[in-house]
Amino acid sequence: MFLLNLQSKEPIFEQIQTQILSFIEAGVLKPNDKLPSVRQLATENGINPNTVAKAYAQLEQKGYVYNLPKKGVYVAEISMENSKMLQIEALLKPLKENGITKEDLITAINRLYGEDNNA
Structure with missing residues (x-):
């Protein structure tokens, strides 16, 4: 689902955010859809889980996603x-x-x- 360029000058957490926002804008991700877990996305892309957590946290601050502890991160009603x-x-x-x-x-x-x- 995510195509990350590890050689890009754009930080990986920003690439994750950009792709999630693009998916939301295109209707691929809809309100209340569950995003991959931090661990899953990190493992699939060979990146540090803290990078994914940072991307999710910043998206949550901006109101694009919400976090349900122990359940996951979901797309918010925009x-x-x-x-x-x-x-x-x-x-x-x-x-x-x-x-x-x-x-x-x-x-x-x-x-x-x-x-x-x-x-």
Whole structure:
């Protein structure tokens, strides 16, 4: 299910997060679907369980998954606001990776929406 590039410059925990969010966005993972256990995902991909746990913890902080102790990690009901944020993050991530700064983005957004920072 997960295709991780261990030679990539992108940290593995971020690759896991990106793929889970992509699966949610595409409808492959639906609300209340159970994710692979930390141990299972780590073993299948030959990575440290702490890496998987970090990915899951950050997704939980953002509200994309929830953890039921001793039962596992599940996909959360994603609100319309979270869905919008998911789409925006998917658009912005490649820009950030290509060296576009926050200031560049703000300038472009202000220009797009007809706002002038110098006013």
